[in-house]
Amino acid sequence: xxxxxxxxxxxxxxxxxxxxxxxxxxxxxxxxxxxxxxxxxxxxxxxxxxxxxxxxxxxxxxxxxxxxxxxxxxxxxxxxxxxxxxxxxxxxxxxxxxxxxxxxxxxxxxxxxxxxxxxxxxxxxxxxxxxxxxxxxxxxxxxxxxxxxxxxxxxxxxxxxxxxxxxxxxxxxxxxxxxxxxxxxxxxxxxxxxxxxxxxxxxxxxx
Amino acid sequence: xxxxxxxxxxxxxxxxxxxxxxxxxxxxxxxxxxxxxxxxxxxxxxxxxxxxxxxxxxxxxxxxxxxxxxxxxxxxxxxxxxxxxxxxxxxxxxxxxxxxxxxxxxxxxxxxxxxxxxxxxxxxxxxxxxxxxxxxxxxxxxxxxxxxxxxxxxxxxxxx
Numbered sequence: 458x459x460x461x462x463x464x465x466x467x468x469x470x471x472x473x474x475x476x477x478x479x480x481x482x483x484x485x486x487x488x489x490x491x492x493x494x495x496x497x498x499x500x501x502x503x504x505x506x507x508x509x510x511x512x513x514x515x516x517x518x519x520x521x522x523x524x525x526x527x528x529x530x531x532x533x534x535x536x537x538x539x540x541x542x543x544x545x546x547x548x549x550x551x552x553x554x555x556x557x558x559x560x561x562x563x564x565x566x567x568x569x570x571x572x573x574x575x576x577x578x579x580x581x582x583x584x585x586x587x588x589x590x591x592x593x594x595x596x597x598x599x600x601x602x603x604x605x606x607x608x609x610x611x612x613x614x615x616x617x618x619x620x621x622x623x624x625x626x627x628x629x630x631x632x633x634x635x636x637x638x639x640x641x642x643x644x645x646x647x648x649x650x651x652x653x654x655x656x657x658x659x660x661x662x663x664x
Numbered sequence: 665x666x667x668x669x670x671x672x673x674x675x676x677x678x679x680x681x682x683x684x685x686x687x688x689x690x691x692x693x694x695x696x697x698x699x700x701x702x703x704x705x706x707x708x709x710x711x712x713x714x715x716x717x718x719x720x721x722x723x724x725x726x727x728x729x730x731x732x733x734x735x736x737x738x739x740x741x742x743x744x745x746x747x748x749x750x751x752x753x754x755x756x757x758x759x760x761x762x763x764x765x766x767x768x769x770x771x772x773x774x775x776x777x778x779x780x781x782x783x784x785x786x787x788x789x790x791x792x793x794x795x796x797x798x799x800x801x802x803x804x805x806x807x808x809x810x811x812x813x814x815x816x817x818x819x820x821x822x823x824x
Contacts (some may be wrong), residue, residue, distance in 0.1 A: 465677050479690045491721040491783060492703030493813035524823075535823060547785045587786050588713040588822035590795075591812060594820045595715040601716055620719075630722050659796075 499656075513567055514574045516545045520593055522584035535592055542600035544568075546575050546651065548618055557607065559650060572604070572651045580658040597655060604651045613643055620647055708733035708750050713788040714817030721783060721811055726776055727769040730761065732794055733787030747788065747790045758794075761801040769807075781809045788822065 518538070519527040526533045528541055551570030560571065569575035577597055581590055587631025602621050609620035616623065626632050627640045710733050721727055731750040735743040739755075749756045751764045767769065769777050780803055786795060 463676055467681065476686075476690070479693055490724075491727075491785075491811075492718045493721065493811045494715055494717065494741065495781075495809070495811050498808040498810060499797055500804050500806070500808065522673050536821070543824065544693075583791060583796065585792040586788070587790045587792060587795060588788035590792050591713040591715055591788075591814060591820040592819040594787070595717050597715040599724050625720070628719060628722070656677050 492535040494598060496594075510626060511570075512576075512577060514549075514569050514576060515567070516542065516577045516595065518573065518577065518597070520581040520589060521583045522582040524592070525584055535589075535596060538593065538596045538604070539600050542597055543603060545577075546572050546600060547574070547604055559611075560574045576654045576656055577643075578658060579655045587618070598653075601634070601651055601653050605647045608650050609643070609647045612646065616643065667761050676822055705740050706731065706750070707736060707752065707755065708748060709787045709789075711738045711788055712785065712786060712815045713811060714819065715812075715814040715820040716816065716817050716818060718814060718816065719811075719812070721781065725772070726779055727781050727783050727811075728765065729783050730764075730809060731785045732790055732798070734789065747794050749789070758797045758801055761798055762805045765802065765807045767806045770778075779809075780807065783811045783813045785813045812824070 461501055476652065511523060517527075517529060519525065521565070526535055528538065533541065544562060545568055547560050548561075548562035548565055549557035549571055550562075550564050550566045550567040551574070555570045557571035562568075573657040579593065579597065581593075607615070609623065618626070623640050623644060627637055627644060708731055710731060732747060733750075734740070734745055734747050735755070741814065743755060749761065751756065751760060756764065765782070769780060772780065784798065798809070802808070
């Protein structure tokens with residue numbers, strides 16, 4: 458038998474394979490987006506008559522220039538901050554009209570009345586490091602998110618997702634309008650139960 | 665004995681390179697799509713702090729970026745080691761922030777002008793004083809929505 462020359466490989470379909478791969482990568486890659494902690498600054502116009510807030514409804518967090526934390530006049534490690542903030546927000550010590558029926562806290566009369574009144578006040582020094590400030594912000598937001606997750610799961614047991622996941626779906630531009638319309642009342646209800654009241658004081662000057 | 669005669673053109677034919685352009689174009693398209701364009705070259709150190717309670721910054725057309733940190737590498741000789749603000753491609757002072765925001769706002773479409781977010785991309789080693797100054801400037805021009813851009817990670821990475 459005569460040995461024949463190997464036939465040339467047909468390269469005509471190579472372009473098709475290339476396009477197939479191209480489309481595959483196009484569909485599967487997500488372009489990296491920036492992410493971070495969203496905050497809203499207070500407007501500059503001076504409040505003429507600042508409302509009087511009871512001391513027990515304020516949770517003060519001070520970060521000094523050595524990046525140490527003073528929470529409610531006591532030194533605290535940052536790992537305990539989330540727990541402490543949750544305990545304060547979820548306390549529900551109010552009586553009568555100010556009572557909070559969904560709070561699961563200790564109902565301590567020397568702590569916050571209800572989550573709507575509870576304010577977290579964050580104060581930092583000009584020499585506080587930005588890294589630590591972000592860590593503190595992160596833990597305080599985490600406290601709110603933990604509580605909102607809990608209430609969201611109780612109110613919407615069929616949703617199959619947590620508050621943070623639902624919020625992500627809601628702000629995702631790829632979600633459909635019907636899904637957003639469905640999520641909005643669910644999110645708003647939980648948000649009104651634990652409104653995020655995080656106030657930032659003007660920083661202290663270091664001498 | 666012609667059956668066992670060695671054939672002359674017995675070597676393998678050259679592989680066709682006709683599809684090479686296709687492969688190259690595929691790679692080109694892939695990188696074109698997957699790369700994020702950076703509007704301005706970074707002149708400051710920018711290792712962002714880590715956080716995990718974060719929200720995404722979609723819709724790039726609604727975001728303006730303010731960078732801050734110590735001048736990096738070749739700029740540190742000229743500009744020192746104090747943390748500085750970078751707006752577009754230039755180092756700037758705190759006083760320039762307001763003008764920058766107004767210029768950015770004017771360059772956007774009208775319907776977006778009220779929903780702009782300011783993304784603060786600040787190096788982790790910066791002192792809060794500078795950030796507070798930036799925030800005060802932003803309040804003056806009513807740019808109240810801000811985003812502290814972070815890496816995804818546990819907060820304990822920030823403490824050492």
